[in-house]
Structures are given as structure tokens and as C-alpha cells.
Amino acid sequence: MAQVEIKFPDDSTKPFDVGTTGLEIAKSISPRLAKVALAIEINGQVCDLGHAVTQDASVRIFTFDDVEGRQVFWHSCSHIMAQAVQELFPGTKLAIGPSIEEGWYYDFDVEKPFSPEDLGKIEKRMKEIIAENAPFRCESMNRDDAIKHYRDKSETYKVELIEDLKDETVSFYYHSRFEDLCLGPHVPSTGVVKAFKLISSSGAYWRGDEHRPMLQRIYGVAYPKKNLLDDYLKRLEEAKKRDHRVIGKQLELFHFSDEVGAGLVLWMPRGARIRQIIEDYWRQQHLDNDYDIVFTPHIAKQELWDQSGHTGFYAENMYKPIDIDGRKFQLKPMNCPFHMQMYKSRLWSYRDLPLRWAELGTVYRYERPGVLHGLMRVRGFTQDDAHHFVARDRIDEELSWTLDFCIHMLRSFGFDSYDIYLSTRPEKAIGDDADWDKAEGALRTALKKAGLPFEVDPGEGVFYGPKIDIKIKDSIGRSWQCSTIQFDFSLPERFDLHYTDRDGERRRPYMVHRALLGSIERFFGVLIEHYAGNFPLWLAPVQVAVLPISDDLNDYCGRVVKRLKEAGLRAEIDDRSEKIGAKIRAAEIMKTPYMFVVGAREAEADSVSVRKHGTGDIGVKTIDEALASLQAEVASKGLE
RNA sequence: GCCGACGUAACUCAGUUGGUAGAGUAGCUGAUUUGUAAUCAGCCUGUCCUCGGUUCGAUUCCGGGCGUCGGCUCCA
Numbered sequence: 001m002a003q004v005e006i007k008f009p010d011d012s013t014k015p016f017d018v019g020t021t022g023l024e025i026a027k028s029i030s031p032r033l034a035k036v037a038l039a040i041e042i043n044g045q046v047c048d049l050g051h052a053v054t055q056d057a058s059v060r061i062f063t064f065d066d067v068e069g070r071q072v073f074w075h076s077c078s079h080i081m082a083q084a085v086q087e088l089f090p091g092t093k094l095a096i097g098p099s100i101e102e103g104w105y106y107d108f109d110v111e112k113p114f115s116p117e118d119l120g121k122i123e124k125r126m127k128e129i130i131a132e133n134a135p136f137r138c139e140s141m142n143r144d145d146a147i148k149h150y151r152d153k154s155e156t157y158k159v160e161l162i163e164d165l166k167d168e169t170v171s172f173y174y175h176s177r178f179e180d181l182c183l184g185p186h187v188p189s190t191g192v193v194k195a196f197k198l199i200s201s202s203g204a205y206w207r208g209d210e211h212r213p214m215l216q217r218i219y220g221v222a223y224p225k226k227n228l229l230d231d232y233l234k235r236l237e238e239a240k241k242r243d244h245r246v247i248g249k250q251l252e253l254f255h256f257s258d259e260v261g262a263g264l265v266l267w268m269p270r271g272a273r274i275r276q277i278i279e280d281y282w283r284q285q286h287l288d289n290d291y292d293i294v295f296t297p298h299i300a301k302q303e304l305w306d307q308s309g310h311t312g313f314y315a316e317n318m319y320k321p322i323d324i325d326g327r328k329f330q331l332k333p334m335n336c337p338f339h340m341q342m343y344k345s346r347l348w349s350y351r352d353l354p355l356r357w358a359e360l361g362t363v364y365r366y367e368r369p370g371v372l373h374g375l376m377r378v379r380g381f382t383q384d385d386a387h388h389f390v391a392r393d394r395i396d397e398e399l400s401w402t403l404d405f406c407i408h409m410l411r412s413f414g415f416d417s418y419d420i421y422l423s424t425r426p427e428k429a430i431g432d433d434a435d436w437d438k439a440e441g442a443l444r445t446a447l448k449k450a451g452l453p454f455e456v457d458p459g460e461g462v463f464y465g466p467k468i469d470i471k472i473k474d475s476i477g478r479s480w481q482c483s484t485i486q487f488d489f490s491l492p493e494r495f496d497l498h499y500t501d502r503d504g505e506r507r508r509p510y511m512v513h514r515a516l517l518g519s520i521e522r523f524f525g526v527l528i529e530h531y532a533g534n535f536p537l538w539l540a541p542v543q544v545a546v547l548p549i550s551d552d553l554n555d556y557c558g559r560v561v562k563r564l565k566e567a568g569l570r571a572e573i574d575d576r577s578e579k580i581g582a583k584i585r586a587a588e589i590m591k592t593p594y595m596f597v598v599g600a601r602e603a604e605a606d607s608v609s610v611r612k613h614g615t616g617d618i619g620v621k622t623i624d625e626a627l628a629s630l631q632a633e634v635a636s637k638g639l640e
Numbered sequence: 641g642c643c644g645a646c647g648u649a650a651c652u653c654a655g656u657u658g659g660u661a662g663a664g665u666a667g668c669u670g671a672u673u674u675g676u677a678a679u680c681a682g683c684c685u686g687u688c689c690u691c692g693g694u695u696c697g698a699u700u701c702c703g704g705g706c707g708u709c710g711g712c713u714c715c716a
Contacts (some may be wrong), residue, residue: 113644115644179642199710201711202710208712215712219711256708371712373713377714486716515716522716527697547676549676550673579672580674580675583677585677586678597676611676616677
């Protein structure tokens with residue numbers, strides 16, 4: 001029999017008979033691998049395990065440990081779920097059912113939205129389908145036949161999907177009594193799914209377009225072993241415990257009130273203290289790095305926003321103007337127009353540039369009710385905004401510098417893992433191609449120079465310029481959009497900005513718009529979730545709880561608090577007539593980093609018994625020792 | 641905005657198949673003076689989100705609004 005040569009990822013090769021399937025190849029490596037194999041990559045293409053190899057090829061076997069394997073696994077689950085739904089709710093039309101980062105979803109067009117009980121029924125039917133251990137099988141169909149096939153079944157979404165496909169033939173996957181238009185690949189059979197759970201259902205627009213029908217989406221997760229599902233559910237629980245809305249309440253950091261209005265943050269004293277520390281640090285860093293800090297008003301004449309173009313392209317996020325003496329004034333959704341006006345207040349020379357103006361500017365934006373979310377998405381927030389006015393020949397180094405400064409700031413707060421995106425020219429854009437090319441090139445160069453890996457988001461730039469978005473990753477791997485560095489061709493043009501260059505010519509400056517933390521509100525929310533409320537010492541609202549064991553030690557403890565405060569530390573005494581255990585508990589619950597327990601022994605020796613949050617008793621220290629070590633910890637910001 | 645769920649004391653939640661409500665925590669008062677995550681006792685707390693409708697009577701049923709949650713969409 002003819003043979004083919006199969007090459008494995010370790011570069012070893014082995015001959016096989018022509019027509020050998022992926023599963024057989026896996027078996028030849030080890031029976032164990034064959035048991036957990038989900039798919040095979042043949043010359044770069046992920047295929048079913050049943051796929052036969054007909055020519056020399058390099059292959060990789062995918063299991064649940066590989067992203068590709070998981071995708072295949074979850075995608076197969078979406079088919080199983082779709083079968084269950086169609087059997088339980090006859091007449092349901094299928095839309096799409098892809099795998100996602102953790103699990104899958106499938107969108108259905110059903111008469112009535114799914115209830116939680118429905119999900120239970122669907123799970124039950126899915127278990128039956130899994131128990132069948134029905135094999136997945138693939139068949140091709142001529143494109144026109146497939147369209148006719150789905151027309152006859154009134155599967156209008158599938159018809160639309162096929163109509164958008166260019167290929168002459170399309171593939172269908174079959175298992176049990178179910179068929180679905182699908183590129184595949186799939187797991188060998190339904191039985192490989194050992195544990196799954198349907199997480200939630202919700203509305204979702206067909207193809208994400210709010211002008212098209214609303215479908216019902218069901219999300220699910222699944223694993224090849226039950227303990228993996230349990231782990232996932234545990235992780236969900238953990239994430240829930242980190243929820244900044246929950247912690248914000250427990251630690252009395254911030255508050256929302258119906259009476260005040262949705263999406264409007266009330267910063268409670270403890271949260272405000274943290275904010276102040278963040279802002280103080282931010283200010284100092286800016287002053288130390290050639291920024292000037294400015295302040296601008298909260299409202300301005302509508303004409304200013306006409307000139308900036310916001311009333312045109314940003315109208316849907318702006319509140320209605322208010323009437324003042326017959327003139328319309330607009331609550332600000334952005335700070336930029338003010339900085340433009342400030343730039344125009346005098347003439348600038350190339351010697352003055354780059355000019356860097358930073359402002360903690362509070363802006364108000366209309367957000368649709370359904371999108372508000374704790375501190376992460378609000379209607380009034382403070383941007384750590386800045387605008388750089390840059391001479392045309394200095395743009396490369398300015399962007400590079402900005403990026404470095406940005407990363408430096410993020411690192412200071414304990415974030416050293418990022419997802420970075422470079423967004424390029426969208427279809428509708430102002431400015432000429434040469435400018436765009438130059439700007440995109442400059443951003444790209446800055447990223448490369450900084451050695452930061454990034455992805456290009458083609459066409460995702462703002463109409464006024466390309467941008468770099470930086471998402472920070474928190475301690476449990478979720479990413480959050482914070483920093484943005486944006487090129488702006490529009491505003492210097494609209495406000496007719498210029499500077500006098502060294503040759504005496506008036507030139508238009510380039511403008512960079514940047515936010516590092518993004519919104520102080522959101523950044524605070526991210527910090528809370530990142531640290532699960534256990535703030536590093538420099539940020540903790542109360543750094544030390546001084547706990548007298550009995551009332552007669554209150555005076556001594558009062559003096560300890562005073563000394564700590566004089567040394568710049570935030571300390572509080574708990575002088576309630578409670579037992580020490582209760583005081584410790586109260587401080588632990590508030591996640592206070594240090595507790596100084598004080599009894600008669602400590603008071604006599606000018607010392608305290610130091611207890612660390614989450615760790616416990618770490619021994620007796622003199623006040624001076626304890627103070628010095630805390631000050632060192634504050635200075636280090638808890639970073640290595 | 642759209643789909644769905646939800647809204648009871650400061651917090652977490654129970655309850656009323658329609659007859660205006662309750663537990664723990666917190667708070668207050670008193671007793672206790674305590675050695676590393678809850679001392680004991682007593683007391684207080686509510687337009688049961690809001691506005692309408694049905695009803696003899698609505699916190700409960702129905703509808704509008706507001707808000708929250710999970711998504712869609714959007715974004716700092």
C-alpha cells in the first residue's frame with residue numbers, strides 16, 4: 001500500500017498508509033492521546049479526527065489543552081445545544097453558534113424568550129444527546145442546493161449566511177437527528193462532553209445590528225472532565241467576590257443613589273481618599289515629566305462644540321444644552337475644545353513645543369440605560385486627559401515618549417501585562433492619506449521601539465486619526481480598556497492652530513490626545529477588582545488599625561495613632577469596648593493592611609504587636625521599627 | 641434603547657396563594673475590660689422602588705416610569 005510521510009511538531013517523521021485517519025495517527029502515538037484527542041491539524045488546517053491523510057503532511061493533534069481543541073470542543077457543544085433547543089421548541093430558527101473565549105453561545109429565533117426553567121430542560125435533553133454518544137459527520141452540498149434546502153425549511157438566517165458565502169460547495173455537519181451548516185471541525189462524537197452548564201440566556205441582535213431582529217442567545221460552558229467544570233464555576237464565584245460593586249459597598253468606597261441618578265458616582269470618604277492618592281501621584285508624575293496642569297470649565301457655549309465638530313459626530317452622547325440668558329451652553333463630554341482655545345490664546349514658537357497640557361477633567365456623557373455598569377461605565381467621570389501640541393518633525397519621538405510614560409504610569413499601579421491595539425484608518429476619515437500613513441507609521445514605530453507586542457485593528461481608528469489602545473490585564477487575567485493615545489488631525493484644523501517654525505513659516509502642529517488611566521472611576525473599579533479590595537499599602541484608605549486590648553490602653557494607642565499620622569501614615573484607633581478578637585475581625589473585614597494590637601506588655605516597651613491582613617500575627621516591634629517598615633512598604637508601592 | 645430577570649430596614653435576605661411585614665448583621669443604650677477573625681442583654685429601624693389601574697382592601701395582581709443585574713449595541 002502507498003505510504004505518506006507524517007511530520008510531527010517535534011520534527012520527527014513517520015510513514016503511514018495513505019488514508020490513515022487522524023484518530024489512527026493519534027493511536028499510533030499513544031492510546032492515551034487517542035482518548036483525549038479532539039481534532040487534528042493537517043498542514044495548518046484544523047480537521048476532524050476522522051479526516052484521512054492522503055499525502056505527506058505535518059500534523060498536530062489537538063486536545064482540550066490547546067486553544068484549537070477547546071474551540072472545536074465548545075463548538076460541538078453548540079450543535080448539541082441547538083439540537084436540544086430545536087427538539088424542545090419546534091419551529092425554532094437557527095442563527096449562529098460559535099465558540100467563544102470560555103464556552104460557546106448559539107443564537108435562536110424563538111417565539112418566546114427562554115426562561116431559567118427552559119435552560120434546565122435544555123440541559124436535560126443535551127445530557128440525553130450526549131449519552132447517545134452520536135458521532136459527528138461531515139458532508140458537502142452544492143451551494144444552491146443548500147440554499148434551497150434551507151429555504152424549504154424556512155431557516156432564513158442560514159439562507160442569508162450561505163448567500164454571503166462565495167464557495168461553490170458548503171459543508172454540513174450531522175450528529176444524532178441534527179444537521180447544521182458548519183465549517184467544522186467537530187469532536188468525534190457527542191459523548192466526549194463529560195460536563196457542561198448553560199450559563200445564561202439573553203437577547204442579542206442578529207449580526208449585532210440593532211435594526212435587525214432580536215434573537216435569543218444561550219451561553220454555555222463545557223469540559224471533558226467534571227472537575228474542570230467545577231473549577232470554572234469556582235472561578236466565576238471568585239470573580240464575583242472581586243466584583244467592585246460588592247467590594248465598593250463592603251469597604252464603603254463609593255455609592256450610587258436612585259435619587260441622584262443612574263451612572264453618577266458618589267465617592268465615599270474611604271474611596272475618595274484612594275482617589276486623592278491616585279490623583280496626587282498622577283499630578284506629581286506629570287509635573288515631573290514636562291507637563292503643565294490646566295483646569296477648564298464644565299460647560300461652554302454650544303458654538304464651541306459646533307466648531308470642534310462634537311455637536312455633529314458626538315451628538316448622541318451629549319446632554320441637551322442648557323439655556324443661559326438666551327444662549328445655549330453645553331455640558332462638556334470632552335475636554336479638548338477648551339485646550340484648543342487655550343492654545344489659541346497666544347502665539348507659539350517651535351521652541352515652545354512640544355506643549356503638554358494635562359487635566360483631570362470631569363466630563364458628562366449620555367450612556368444608554370442598559371449599558372451602565374458600576375464604576376466601569378458611568379455618565380459622569382473624570383478623564384486623566386492631556387493634549388500634546390507637537391512640531392511636525394518631532395512627532396516620532398513625542399509618541400515614543402508618550403507611550404513610555406503611559407507604561408510607566410500603569411506599572412506604578414501594579415499592571416504589567418497588556419493587550420495593545422493599533423487602530424488604523426477607517427473608511428470615513430478626514431486628513432489626507434500621507435498624513436495618515438505618517439501617523440500610523442509613527443505609532444507603529446513607537447510600539448516597536450518600546451518592544452511592546454501589539455495587534456493591528458484595521459479600520460478601527462477614529463475618523464480624526466489613528467490610535468493606540470492599551471488594555472491592562474488584571475490579576476485574574478481579564479483585560480480592561482484604560483489608556484488611549486490618539487492622533488488628531490481634525491482639531492488643529494478646525495481651530496486653525498499653528499506655530500512659527502524655525503524658518504519663520506507658520507505651520508499646523510500635530511496634536512496627540514491621550515488618557516492614561518482613562519477614567520478615574522473605571523480605573524478605580526479595575527484596581528478594586530485587581531486587588532480584590534486588598535489594596536497595596538500606599539493606596540489603602542486606612543493603613544493601620546490600632547487596637548487597644550482594653551480601655552486603659554486607649555491613651556497610649558491614641559499617641560501611637562498620632563505618631564503614625566505625623567509620619568504620613570493613615571491610622572485609626574478602634575477604642576470601642578469590644579474584645580480584641582472583635583476588633584481584629586472588624587479590621588480584617590475592612591481589609592486594613594496592618595493591625596497594631598496593643599496590650600500592657602506592648603505599651604510598657606513603646607511597641608506594638610503587628611498583625612498583617614490575611615497573614616496574621618507577625619510579632620512585636622517597637623513603634624520606630626514598625627513605622628520604618630511601613631514607610632518602606634509605602635515607598636515601594638508594593639511592587640517588586 | 642432592545643431581550644430577559646429583579647427591586648422588602650443602612651447591609652444580606654426571608655415572607656405575605658390580596659387583609660400594610662420578619663431574621664441575621666450593622667446602629668444605639670447598658671453591662672463587660674477583654675491577648676490575635678464575632679462578649680452579653682435590651683432598644684430602634686420600613687412611603688415593602690415609584691405612579692396609575694383592578695379590588696371593600698394592593699407590598700402582593702395588571703400597566704407606565706425609575707433603578708439594578710445578565711446580555712446585545714456602544715465605549716473612558
